[in-house]
Amino acid sequence: MLRNISLIFFAFVITHGAFSQNFYDVDNVREIKIYFYENNWDHLLDSLYIAGDEERLVANLEIDGNQYDSVGIRYKGFSSVSINTIKNPFNIKLDYIDNNQNHEGFKKIKLSNVIKDPSFIREVYSYEIARDYMPSPRANYANVFINDTLWGLYVNVEAINDKFTNKHYASVNSTLFKGNPLNISLQTGGENSNLSNTHGTDSSYYFDYYDLKSNYGWNDLYNLIDTLNNHSNSLNSVLNVDRSLWMHSFNYVLINFDSYIGYSQNYYLYKGLSNQFQPILWDLNMSFGAFRLTDATQSYFNGFDIIQAQNMDPLNFINNSFLSPRPLITNILSDARHQRMYLAHMKTIIEDRFLSQTYLSRTQYLQNIISTYVQNDTNKFYSFNDFTTNLTSQVTLPSSICPGISQLMDARGIYLANYWSGFTQPSIANIQSIPNSNQFFASDLTITALIQDASYAMLAYRFGENMPFKEIEMYDDGNHNDGNANDGVYGVIINNCSNSIDYYLYADNSDIGVFSPKNAAYEFYSLQTTIPQSSLVINEVMSNNKTVVTDETGDYDDWIELYNKTSTPISTNGLLFSDNTNNLAKWDLPNIVINPNSYFIIWADEDGNTGDNHANFKLSNLGEQLILSNNDSTVIDAEFIYPQLDDIAYARSPNGTGSFSMLAPTFNSSNTPTSIENLFEDDNILFSPNPFTHSLYIEKEKDWYITNTIGQKVYMSNHNSTINTSLWKSGLYFLHFQNSNNLSIKLLKVK
Numbered sequence: 001m002l003r004n005i006s007l008i009f010f011a012f013v014i015t016h017g018a019f020s021q022n023f024y025d026v027d028n029v030r031e032i033k034i035y036f037y038e039n040n041w042d043h044l045l046d047s048l049y050i051a052g053d054e055e056r057l058v059a060n061l062e063i064d065g066n067q068y069d070s071v072g073i074r075y076k077g078f079s080s081v082s083i084n085t086i087k088n089p090f091n092i093k094l095d096y097i098d099n100n101q102n103h104e105g106f107k108k109i110k111l112s113n114v115i116k117d118p119s120f121i122r123e124v125y126s127y128e129i130a131r132d133y134m135p136s137p138r139a140n141y142a143n144v145f146i147n148d149t150l151w152g153l154y155v156n157v158e159a160i161n162d163k164f165t166n167k168h169y170a171s172v173n174s175t176l177f178k179g180n181p182l183n184i185s186l187q188t189g190g191e192n193s194n195l196s197n198t199h200g201t202d203s204s205y206y207f208d209y210y211d212l213k214s215n216y217g218w219n220d221l222y223n224l225i226d227t228l229n230n231h232s233n234s235l236n237s238v239l240n241v242d243r244s245l246w247m248h249s250f251n252y253v254l255i256n257f258d259s260y261i262g263y264s265q266n267y268y269l270y271k272g273l274s275n276q277f278q279p280i281l282w283d284l285n286m287s288f289g290a291f292r293l294t295d296a297t298q299s300y301f302n303g304f305d306i307i308q309a310q311n312m313d314p315l316n317f318i319n320n321s322f323l324s325p326r327p328l329i330t331n332i333l334s335d336a337r338h339q340r341m342y343l344a345h346m347k348t349i350i351e352d353r354f355l356s357q358t359y360l361s362r363t364q365y366l367q368n369i370i371s372t373y374v375q376n377d378t379n380k381f382y383s384f385n386d387f388t389t390n391l392t393s394q395v396t397l398p399s400s401i402c403p404g405i406s407q408l409m410d411a412r413g414i415y416l417a418n419y420w421s422g423f424t425q426p427s428i429a430n431i432q433s434i435p436n437s438n439q440f441f442a443s444d445l446t447i448t449a450l451i452q453d454a455s456y457a458m459l460a461y462r463f464g465e466n467m468p469f470k471e472i473e474m475y476d477d478g479n480h481n482d483g484n485a486n487d488g489v490y491g492v493i494i495n496n497c498s499n500s501i502d503y504y505l506y507a508d509n510s511d512i513g514v515f516s517p518k519n520a521a522y523e524f525y526s527l528q529t530t531i532p533q534s535s536l537v538i539n540e541v542m543s544n545n546k547t548v549v550t551d552e553t554g555d556y557d558d559w560i561e562l563y564n565k566t567s568t569p570i571s572t573n574g575l576l577f578s579d580n581t582n583n584l585a586k587w588d589l590p591n592i593v594i595n596p597n598s599y600f601i602i603w604a605d606e607d608g609n610t611g612d613n614h615a616n617f618k619l620s621n622l623g624e625q626l627i628l629s630n631n632d633s634t635v636i637d638a639e640f641i642y643p644q645l646d647d648i649a650y651a652r653s654p655n656g657t658g659s660f661s662m663l664a665p666t667f668n669s670s671n672t673p674t675s676i677e678n679l680f681e682d683d684n685i686l687f688s689p690n691p692f693t694h695s696l697y698i699e700k701e702k703d704w705y706i707t708n709t710i711g712q713k714v715y716m717s718n719h720n721s722t723i724n725t726s727l728w729k730s731g732l733y734f735l736h737f738q739n740s741n742n743l744s745i746k747l748l749k750v751k
Contacts, residue, residue: 022104023063023103023104023106023156024138024139024140024156024158025140026124026128026138026139026140026141026366026369027369028140029140029141029142029143029153029369029370029373030063030064030140030141030142030143030156031062031063031064031065031142031143031145032061032062032063032109032111032142032143032144032145032154032156033061033062033063033144033145033146033148034059034060034061034073034090034092034144034145034146034147034151035059035060035061035062035146035147035148036057036059036073036146036147037057037058037059037060038057041057041059041146044057045057045073045074045075045088046083048074048075049074049075049081049083050083054074055074056072056073056074056091056093056096057072057073057074058070058071058072058073058096058097059071059072059073061092061094063103063109066103068094068101068103069097069098069101070096070097070098071092071093071094071096071097071101072092072093072096072097073090073091073092073093074090074091075088075089075090075091076089076090076091076110076111076112077089077112077283078180080112080113080115080116080285085113085115086151086379087113087115087151087152087379087380087381088113089110089111089112089113089115089154090109090110090111090144090154091108091109091110091111092108092109092110092111093107093108094106094107094108094109095107105163105609106158106159106163107161107163108159108161109156109159110156110157110158110159111142111144111154111155111156111157112154112155112156112157112285113152113154113381114153114154114155114285114380114381115285115381116285116286116290116291116397116402117285117286117290117390117402118381118382118386118387118389118390118395118397118402119363119367119387119390119391119405120141120153120155120367120370120374120387121363121366121367121391121405122284122285122286122287122288122290122405123139123155123157123284123285123287124139124140124141124155124366125359125362125363125366126254126256126284126287126288127139127157127281127284128362129250129254129349129353129359130250130281130284132352132519132522133246133249133250133345133348133349133519133522134243134246134247134250134280134281134522135164135168135169135278135280135522136280136281137157137158137159137160137164137282138157138158139155139156139157139158140155140156141153141154141155141156141369141370141373142154142155142156143373150376150377150378151379152377152378152379152380153370153373153374153376153377153380155285160176160178160213160268160270160280160282161213162609162610163609165270165272166608166609166610166611166612169270169272169273169278169465170272170273170465170590170591170611170612170613171272171273171552171611171612172552172553172609172610172611173214173215173552173553173610174214174270174271174272175214175216175217175220175221175269175270175271175277176212176213176214176217176268176269176270176271177210177211177212177213177214177217177221177268177269177270178210178211178213178267178268178282179193179210179211179260179264179265179266179267179268179269179282180192180193180210180211180265180266181193181208181209181210181211181265182207182208182209182210182211191209191264191324191325192209192263192264192265193209193210193260193264193265193267194260194264194324194325194326194327194328195224195225195228195229195264195327195328196225196229196324196325196326196327197225197226197228197229197230198325201222201226202222203218203219203221203222204218206218206221206222206225213268217271220271220277221269223238224238224239224269224277227239228327228328228331229325229327229331232331232332232334235331235332236276236468237275237276237468238275238276238277239276239277239279240272240274240276240277240278240279240468241332241338242341242469242520242521243278243279243521244279244328244332245332245338245341245342245345246345246522247260247267247279247281248260248261248328248329248332248333248342249314249342249343249345249346249349250281250349252312252314252346253314253346253349253350253354253412253416254287254288254409255287255288255289255292255309255312255408255412256284256286256287256288256291257286257291257292257293258283258285258286258287258290258291259281259283260326260328260329261326261329262291262293264324264326266281266282266283267279267280267281267282268280268282272465273465273466273592274462274465274466274467274468275468276468279328288403288405288408288409289306289309289402289403289408290402290403292304292305292306292309292400293400297316297317297320297321297322297323298320298321298322298323299316299320300316300320301323303400306394306401306403306407306408309403309408309412310408310411310412310415311411311412311415312412313419314342314343314346314416314419315333315339317329317330317333318330318333337456337508337513340508340511340512340513341506341508341513341515343420343512343513344508344512344513344514344515345515346416347416347420347425347512348515348518348519350413350416350417354409354410354412354413355413355417359405359409360406363391363405363406364391367387367388367391371387371388374387382395389404390402390404390405391404391405391406392404392405392406392407393407394407420511420512422511423511423512424453424509424511425453425511425512425514426451426452426453426454426457426507426508426509426512426513426514427451427452427453427507427514428449428450428451428457428505428507428514428515428516429449429450429451430448430449430450430489431447431448431449431505431516431525432447432448432449433445433446433447433448433527434446434448434481438527438528438529438530439529440497440527440529441497441498441499441529441530441531441532441568442496442497442566442567442568443496443497444493444494444495444496444497445493445494445497445501445527446480446481446491446492446493446494447459447474447491447492447494447503447505448481448482448483448489448490448491448492449474449489449490449505449516450488450489450490451474451476451488451489451490451505451507452488453509454507454508454509455508455509455510456473456507456508456509457473457474457475457476457490457505457506457507458471458472458473458474458492458505458506458507459471459472459474459492459494459503459504459505459506460472460503460504460505460506460520460521461494461501461502461503462501462502462503462593463498463500463501463502463569463571463593464498464500464569464571464572464573464591464592464593464594465590465591465592466592466593467593469502469503469504469521472492472494473492474490474491474492474505475490475491475492476488476489476490476491480492480493481493490507496567496568496569497568498568498569498570498571498593499528499529499530499531499570499571499573499574500526500527500528500529500571500573500574500591501526501527501571502524502525502526502591503524503525503526503527504516504517504520504521504523504524504525505520506520526573528573528574528631530630530631530632530634531570531575531630531636532636533634533635533636533637534565534636534637535564535565535566535568535570535636536562536563536564536565536566536570536575536594536628536636536637537562537563537565537628537636537637537652537656538560538561538562538626538628538637538638538639539561539562539563539599539651539652539655539656539671540560540561540563540649540650540651540652540663540665540666540667540671541558541559541560541561541619541626541639541641541644541649541650541651542558542559542560542644542647542648542649542650542665542667543558543604543619543620543621543641543643543644543650544558544621544644544645544646544647544648545557545558545559545647545665546646546647547647548647548665548667549665549667551603551605551610551611551614552610552611553610555605555607557603557604557605557607558603558604558605558618558619559601559602559603559604559667560577560601560602560604560615560619560626561599561600561601561602561651561667561668562594562599562600562601562602562628563597563598563599563652563655563656564594564595564596564597564598564599564600565597565656565657566596567596568596569593569594569595569596570593570594571591571592571593571594572589572590572591572592572593572594572600573589573590573591573592574588574589574630574631575588575589575628575629575630575631575636576588576589576628576629576630576631576633577589577602577615577626577627577628577629578617578626578627578629579604579617579619579620579624579625579626579627580617580625581625581627584627584629584633584635585631585633586616586617587615587616587617589602590612590613591612592612592613599668599669600613601613601667601668602614602615603615604617604618604619605618606618619641621643621644622643622732623640623641623642623643623748624640624641625638625639625640625641626638626639626640626641639660641660642660642691642748642750643732643746643748644662644746645662645745645746647665648662648663648664648665649662649663649664649665649666650662650663651663651665651666651671652671653671653672654671655670655671656671662690685698685699685700685704685737686698686699686700687699687735687745687747690747690748691747691748691749691750692725692747692748692749692750693725693726693749693750694724694725694726695722695723695724695725695726696722696723696725696747697720697721697722697723698717698720698721698722698723698735699720700717700719700720700737701718701719701720702718702737703716703717703718703737704716704717704718704735704736704737705717705735705736706723706733706734706735706736706747707733707734707736708731708732708733708734714728714733725749728749729749730749730750731748731749732746732747732748732749733746733747733748733749734746734747735747
């Protein structure tokens with residue numbers, strides 16, 4: 001998920017997501033022991049690799065003393081694997097045989113063999129930098145043993161899978177691609193996974209160039225490719241452009257060219273809740289100039305030396321075109337404003353880490369943690385002296401020279417600082433909102449800021465994570481609640497504002513831009529307020545979903561439907577849901593916007609690992625109270641939900657406003673007035689009401705009877721009957737009758 005700087009009641013508070021940090025805690029070297037069943041395991045893994053087969057060997061595994069049986073293991077990657085190498089990278093699948101087996105929730109472990117990095121620092125530290133600006137994997141170190149023999153120190157990198165996308169994008173099972181050619185060899189300066197449309201208009205023509213990691217998505221990918229190449233004005237609808245600018249900025253600052261820049265590979269694309277593709281960095285072991293074969297432009301096609309890397313122009317590709325298309329760079333950065341945003345992001349990275357010299361103390365700290373492990377690693381590709389030297393000085397590799405990290409980055413920081421030293425950078429300060437109270441729901445909200453040295457300013461906002469950030473221009477004209485014209489205060493009016501809004505500001509001139517907060521849009525400002533009672537209602541509930549609809553993972557789970565009956569978008573951010581009147585804050589709803597006259601589904605399955613819309617409770621089919629409330633505990637809606645038949649819903653009729661009754665389910669759509677009684681018309685039986693209190697009417701002319709929960713018959717008949725139930729105990733009863741299916745119907749007696 002994105003990180004926000006919350007302005008709840010207009011106070012600045014920085015918040016961060018709380019996720020398990022143990023397994024990837026960089027301060028602790030993990031101990032991983034692999035026990036292969038076969039003595040010739042290395043030959044078998046070599047054979048699988050040569051065959052291009054992703055089958056795995058079965059082995060036992062031990063992680064920090066925790067033992068796991070029957071995991072699946074194969075080699076990881078392509079260029080880092082060699083049948084002539086002892087220390088190869090591993091891809092370990094803990095749920096290979098047992099679908100439920102995991103370590104601290106992680107089912108896949110990826111171990112890199114540090115083949116191109118004498119310093120052992122590049123991958124771990126590069127991911128650490130990236131996580132300040134965009135969702136990126138965590139990484140640390142693991143000391144690996146095979147059959148109790150020390151195999152060496154590996155880099156342990158978090159996998160890009162459902163666990164990762166759920167943590168950062170609040171969803172799973174959406175379209176996910178890895179930008180690596182699947183069935184072709186990498187081509188120097190070639191097409192590879194470059195997102196060009198040169199292969200044609202049929203999505204099947206792209207199968208060899210991208211690795212599909214989800215169950216579907218080829219049409220989504222081609223739609224992105226077509227929009228990127230032919231309809232760039234609509235690009236923000238299918239791609240997070242700002243996240244792409246951050247990725248390019250990161251790659252050019254750190255000279256990470258074994259990426260989209262060079263071979264157009266080593267990245268992921270995930271289609272998030274906003275229906276935009278989100279680029280994700282991957283495989284950073286050759287960052288800090290370790291990969292210097294090419295950047296695929298005409299000027300550096302044959303590679304570049306360390307001095308050229310230090311002074312690499314971040315806009316070099318504009319005057320020195322790529323030998324094959326790179327539309328994710330060229331088509332985005334053909335826009336002058338995007339260029340200024342891109343440079344602003346680069347400036348943030350340089351100032352945060354490199355001009356301040358914090359990177360040097362941090363890399364020294366990391367090396368101190370692993371120094372003994374590296375010294376004991378007899379299978380490493382370089383000497384221990386190379387390890388200590390490469391932090392500051394170049395090391396000769398078999399085919400090239402690997403620059404020292406500070407050797408590269410001190411000079412690179414100076415070059416980039418000089419690159420924009422003559423620029424006049426705008427400033428953004430004194431951000432305020434009108435009204436300056438917490439009551440802005442369904443009204444117009446004004447955001448103002450003091451902005452200097454700018455010729456353009458804009459605010460980007462969204463009401464929920466399923467909404468892309470929408471950009472609107474800010475003005476200093478005296479007509480946008482901004483005070484006097486040309487006084488340096490810019491304003492923008494957001495009409496019909498939701499109860500929750502995330503936003504950031506941007507301003508530029510002809511030189512460069514500036515963001516506030518500077519890490520936007522990974523960080524942003526937030527405002528929240530409460531919503532009135534019954535504006536958002538519990539509209540339909542299904543506690544006995546047997547065959548009607550499945551969630552993202554194919555499970556028939558209980559579900560609750562919320563309905564926005566207002567004319568204003570409502571965000572679920574900051575709202576609470578519970579099935580316990582003594583604990584209204586049982587579950588925090590995610591940051592999702594529900595548009596007017598629209599619906600939102602909550603899966604009540606206690607399975608938050610499959611998405612943020614999965615609650616931490618299940619529904620009881622014996623009936624229970626459901627409460628929706630604001631975070632100040634004011635109740636928005638509360639309903640008692642009665643027991644339901646299999647595949648029958650308990651829902652409002654008319655939709656959104658009426659009282660509840662048993663209806664045919666209408667998942668994520670308007671409730672129809674088809675009552676439960678009408679579902680059995682073919683069986684010539686009617687019953688009402690349900691739930692019942694003092695009486696119950698049964699219309700059936702053949703044998704039927706009613707039992708309690710322990711099977712005792714409490715009433716039986718063979719004709720239409722009105723039953724006096726005033727003396728019956730409250731609880732669940734069953735109406736039985738003969739038909740082709742021998743149906744029984746659940747009835748509920750209430751006080």
